Amino acid sequence: xxxxxxxxxxxxxxxxxxxxxxxxxxxxxxxxxxxxxxxxxxxxxxxxxxxxxxxxxxxxxxxxxxxxxxxxxxxxxxxxxxxxxxxxxxxxxxxxxxxxxxxxxxxxxxxxxxxxxxxxxxxxxxxxxxxxxxxxxxxxxxxxxx
Amino acid sequence: xxxxxxxxxxxxxxxxxxxxxxxxxxxxxxxxxxxxxxxxxxxxxxxxxxxxxxxxxxxxxxxxxxxxxxxxxxxxxxxxxxxxxxxxxxxxxxxxxxxxxxxxxxxxxxxxxxxxxxxxxxxxxxxxxxxxxxxxxxx
Numbered sequence: 001x002x003x004x005x006x007x008x009x010x011x012x013x014x015x016x017x018x019x020x021x022x023x024x025x026x027x028x029x030x031x032x033x034x035x036x037x038x039x040x041x042x043x044x045x046x047x048x049x050x051x052x053x054x055x056x057x058x059x060x061x062x063x064x065x066x067x068x069x070x071x072x073x074x075x076x077x078x079x080x081x082x083x084x085x086x087x088x089x090x091x092x093x094x095x096x097x098x099x100x101x102x103x104x105x106x107x108x109x110x111x112x113x114x115x116x117x118x119x120x121x122x123x124x125x126x127x128x129x130x131x132x133x134x135x136x137x138x139x140x141x142x143x144x145x146x
Numbered sequence: 147x148x149x150x151x152x153x154x155x156x157x158x159x160x161x162x163x164x165x166x167x168x169x170x171x172x173x174x175x176x177x178x179x180x181x182x183x184x185x186x187x188x189x190x191x192x193x194x195x196x197x198x199x200x201x202x203x204x205x206x207x208x209x210x211x212x213x214x215x216x217x218x219x220x221x222x223x224x225x226x227x228x229x230x231x232x233x234x235x236x237x238x239x240x241x242x243x244x245x246x247x248x249x250x251x252x253x254x255x256x257x258x259x260x261x262x263x264x265x266x267x268x269x270x271x272x273x274x275x276x277x278x279x280x281x282x283x284x285x
Contacts, residue, residue, distance in 0.1 A: 016178040016179055019177075020175050024175065038243055040240075041241060045209045045248060048213075049212060110212060110247070110249045110250070114247055
């Protein structure tokens with residue numbers, strides 16, 4: 001059984017050093033929950049993109065990691081929040097190639113493709129929260145006896 | 147070098163010269179500022195030494211996000227402007243899968259599966275002498 005320890009945490013995102021801690025925490029949490037290597041890599045990469053958005057566009061904020069379960073499936077939910085300027089046009093911000101910060105414009109749209117659930121909540125002037133969830137792949141169930 | 151093992155100091159990635167090639171080994175989790183420092187160091191070292199190749203071993207790198215992807219692409223682009231070729235070697239399969247899903251296919255990057263293969267790629271395609279026109283060598 002997994003305990004919440006080592007998975008659940010709230011980390012500040014204030015500098016590029018904090019991005020390293022965020023990635024390390026997500027790596028550790030994903031490993032504890034039993035994610036496979038490719039899923040772990042995708043999740044850490046998505047977290048890195050989103051944490052960088054929080055830092056660069058949101059002026060800093062935090063990441064909260066929680067363990068979630070649904071119908072026997074285990075998952076990891078990461079919530080990135082800032083109190084920055086918010087995103088005026090979400091559809092535009094989520095499109096490939098759109099950038100306001102001199103990057104490649106792949107951060108938000110790319111991170112969305114790397115996770116199972118993606119949810120963004122932004123109020124111009126009040127901040128942005130992005131929540132992503134990944135579920136641990138269930139091993140294939142043994143076939144029922146005929 | 148007198149150090150027994152070139153332990154990476156935070157903020158700097160060692161750049162080794164092997165003949166006509168600069169060898170860089172990236173390992174673990176890189177800070178953004180470390181990656182940017184490397185980009186600058188490489189441009190200066192290529193220009194100073196006149197090497198014709200840069201080999202970046204990323205077999206020890208667990209994730210490449212769009213930031214590091216962009217830095218790698220920019221290193222290759224600036225090296226090309228300085229008359230050197232860049233090969234990124236040893237990318238982990240999970241990293242390749244993730245990069246493509248992220249939407250970063252990095253078409254300008256030459257890759258090799260191992261450092262050895264990368265080194266072969268850089269040394270066997272050495273340009274014909276004089277093909278690139280006269281090049282001013284610094285002492």
